[in-house]
Amino acid sequence: MVDVGGFRRLSLTEKANFDCTLWEDGACTVYESRPLQCRSFPFWDANLASPDAWSEAAGSCPGIGQGPVRHAVEIDYWLSRRHEEPLI
Numbered sequence: 001m002v003d004v005g006g007f008r009r010l011s012l013t014e015k016a017n018f019d020c021t022l023w024e025d026g027a028c029t030v031y032e033s034r035p036l037q038c039r040s041f042p043f044w045d046a047n048l049a050s051p052d053a054w055s056e057a058a059g060s061c062p063g064i065g066q067g068p069v070r071h072a073v074e075i076d077y078w079l080s081r082r083h084e085e086p087l088i
Contacts, residue, residue: 040078048075 013021020038022029028038041047042064047057058064 036081040082043070043075043078044082045079048079 015021020028022034028034042054042057042061047053054064
C-alpha cells in the first residue's frame with residue numbers, strides 16, 4: 001500500500017512510467033485472471049474523488065464513458081471489496 005497525493009493505493013509492480021508490468025502492447029497479459037485491484041478500475045477512490053478526477057482518468061482510459069452506466073450500489077460494492085482485499 002502506498003500513499004500517492006493523499007490517496008492510499010494498492011499497487012502491483014510498476015514500470016518506470018507507472019504502467020503495470022502486466023501491461024504489454026496496449027493490453028493486459030493476464031486479463032482473465034487479473035487481480036481485484038484491476039477488475040475494480042475505474043471505481044478507485046482517487047477517480048471518484050471529484051468530477052475533475054473522473055474526467056482526468058477518462059482522459060487516459062478510452063473505456064471510461066463506454067458501456068452501461070453503473071449504479072452507486074455496484075460501485076460501493078467494488079470499493080468495499082478492494083478495501084477488504086488482503087495485502088499479499
